[in-house]
Amino acid sequence: MTTKQSPRTPIEPRDLNAPFFNLRETAWLLHCSYETVRRAIKAGLLPCSQRVPGGVIVVTREDMAEYHRRTRTSVVRTRRSTAKPARAAA
Known part of the structure:
Protein backbone atom coordinates (compact mmCIF):
# COMPACT_ATOMS: atom_id res chain seq x y z
CA MET A 1 0.00 0.00 0.00
CA THR A 2 1.39 3.38 -0.96
CA THR A 3 1.03 6.36 1.31
CA LYS A 4 -0.04 9.78 0.14
CA GLN A 5 2.30 12.67 0.68
CA SER A 6 0.79 15.73 2.34
CA PRO A 7 0.08 18.61 -0.07
CA ARG A 8 2.09 20.80 2.32
CA THR A 9 5.25 18.72 2.37
CA PRO A 10 8.19 20.57 0.77
CA ILE A 11 9.38 18.88 -2.42
CA GLU A 12 12.49 19.17 -4.53
CA PRO A 13 11.82 21.14 -7.75
CA ARG A 14 12.01 19.21 -11.02
CA ASP A 15 14.09 21.99 -12.58
CA LEU A 16 16.38 23.92 -10.23
CA ASN A 17 16.95 26.53 -12.96
CA ALA A 18 13.26 27.33 -13.42
CA PRO A 19 12.28 31.02 -13.15
CA PHE A 20 9.24 30.28 -10.92
CA PHE A 21 8.61 27.90 -8.02
CA ASN A 22 5.39 26.91 -6.28
CA LEU A 23 5.13 27.13 -2.49
CA ARG A 24 6.19 23.54 -1.82
CA GLU A 25 9.29 23.94 -3.99
CA THR A 26 10.05 27.32 -2.41
CA ALA A 27 9.88 25.74 1.06
CA TRP A 28 12.30 23.01 -0.03
CA LEU A 29 14.75 25.54 -1.50
CA LEU A 30 14.65 27.79 1.58
CA HIS A 31 14.92 24.80 3.97
CA CYS A 32 11.78 25.76 5.85
CA SER A 33 8.18 24.61 6.13
CA TYR A 34 5.31 25.30 3.78
CA GLU A 35 3.61 27.30 6.53
CA THR A 36 6.70 29.49 6.99
CA TYR A 67 14.07 37.24 0.86
CA HIS A 68 16.91 34.91 1.84
CA ARG A 69 19.43 37.77 1.82
CA ARG A 70 17.21 39.97 4.02
CA THR A 71 16.17 37.33 6.54
CA ARG A 72 19.17 35.09 6.97
CA THR A 73 20.90 35.29 10.30
CA SER A 74 24.62 35.40 10.62
CA VAL A 75 26.43 33.35 13.19
CA VAL A 76 28.45 35.44 15.57
CA ARG A 77 31.26 33.40 16.96
CA THR A 78 32.87 34.51 20.16
CA ARG A 79 36.24 33.45 21.29
CA ARG A 80 36.21 31.25 24.31
CA SER A 81 38.59 32.24 26.99
CA THR A 82 41.01 29.47 27.80
CA ALA A 83 42.00 31.07 31.10
CA LYS A 84 40.35 29.57 34.14
CA PRO A 85 38.59 31.93 36.53
CA ALA A 86 40.59 32.96 39.58
CA ARG A 87 39.98 31.01 42.75
CA ALA A 88 38.65 32.78 45.76
CA ALA A 89 41.14 33.28 48.58
CA ALA A 90 40.73 30.96 51.53
Whole structure:
Protein backbone atom coordinates (compact mmCIF):
# COMPACT_ATOMS: atom_id res chain seq x y z
CA MET A 1 0.00 0.00 0.00
CA THR A 2 1.39 3.38 -0.96
CA THR A 3 1.03 6.36 1.31
CA LYS A 4 -0.04 9.78 0.14
CA GLN A 5 2.30 12.67 0.68
CA SER A 6 0.79 15.73 2.34
CA PRO A 7 0.08 18.61 -0.07
CA ARG A 8 2.09 20.80 2.32
CA THR A 9 5.25 18.72 2.37
CA PRO A 10 8.19 20.57 0.77
CA ILE A 11 9.38 18.88 -2.42
CA GLU A 12 12.49 19.17 -4.53
CA PRO A 13 11.82 21.14 -7.75
CA ARG A 14 12.01 19.21 -11.02
CA ASP A 15 14.09 21.99 -12.58
CA LEU A 16 16.38 23.92 -10.23
CA ASN A 17 16.95 26.53 -12.96
CA ALA A 18 13.26 27.33 -13.42
CA PRO A 19 12.28 31.02 -13.15
CA PHE A 20 9.24 30.28 -10.92
CA PHE A 21 8.61 27.90 -8.02
CA ASN A 22 5.39 26.91 -6.28
CA LEU A 23 5.13 27.13 -2.49
CA ARG A 24 6.19 23.54 -1.82
CA GLU A 25 9.29 23.94 -3.99
CA THR A 26 10.05 27.32 -2.41
CA ALA A 27 9.88 25.74 1.06
CA TRP A 28 12.30 23.01 -0.03
CA LEU A 29 14.75 25.54 -1.50
CA LEU A 30 14.65 27.79 1.58
CA HIS A 31 14.92 24.80 3.97
CA CYS A 32 11.78 25.76 5.85
CA SER A 33 8.18 24.61 6.13
CA TYR A 34 5.31 25.30 3.78
CA GLU A 35 3.61 27.30 6.53
CA THR A 36 6.70 29.49 6.99
CA VAL A 37 6.56 30.38 3.29
CA ARG A 38 2.85 31.22 3.57
CA ARG A 39 3.45 33.39 6.64
CA ALA A 40 6.28 35.25 4.86
CA ILE A 41 3.99 35.94 1.90
CA LYS A 42 1.14 37.10 4.15
CA ALA A 43 3.51 39.41 6.08
CA GLY A 44 4.72 40.93 2.80
CA LEU A 45 8.29 39.66 3.22
CA LEU A 46 8.19 37.33 0.23
CA PRO A 47 6.57 38.65 -2.97
CA CYS A 48 4.52 36.19 -5.03
CA SER A 49 2.11 36.16 -7.94
CA GLN A 50 -0.84 34.25 -9.38
CA ARG A 51 -1.79 34.03 -13.04
CA VAL A 52 -5.48 33.72 -12.21
CA PRO A 53 -7.33 34.38 -8.93
CA GLY A 54 -7.43 31.16 -6.94
CA GLY A 55 -4.65 29.63 -9.06
CA VAL A 56 -1.22 28.36 -8.13
CA ILE A 57 0.90 30.84 -6.17
CA VAL A 58 4.42 31.14 -7.57
CA VAL A 59 7.59 32.84 -6.34
CA THR A 60 10.36 34.04 -8.63
CA ARG A 61 13.96 33.03 -8.12
CA GLU A 62 14.98 36.69 -7.68
CA ASP A 63 12.34 37.33 -5.00
CA MET A 64 13.39 34.19 -3.15
CA ALA A 65 17.06 35.22 -3.25
CA GLU A 66 16.21 38.71 -1.95
CA TYR A 67 14.07 37.24 0.86
CA HIS A 68 16.91 34.91 1.84
CA ARG A 69 19.43 37.77 1.82
CA ARG A 70 17.21 39.97 4.02
CA THR A 71 16.17 37.33 6.54
CA ARG A 72 19.17 35.09 6.97
CA THR A 73 20.90 35.29 10.30
CA SER A 74 24.62 35.40 10.62
CA VAL A 75 26.43 33.35 13.19
CA VAL A 76 28.45 35.44 15.57
CA ARG A 77 31.26 33.40 16.96
CA THR A 78 32.87 34.51 20.16
CA ARG A 79 36.24 33.45 21.29
CA ARG A 80 36.21 31.25 24.31
CA SER A 81 38.59 32.24 26.99
CA THR A 82 41.01 29.47 27.80
CA ALA A 83 42.00 31.07 31.10
CA LYS A 84 40.35 29.57 34.14
CA PRO A 85 38.59 31.93 36.53
CA ALA A 86 40.59 32.96 39.58
CA ARG A 87 39.98 31.01 42.75
CA ALA A 88 38.65 32.78 45.76
CA ALA A 89 41.14 33.28 48.58
CA ALA A 90 40.73 30.96 51.53
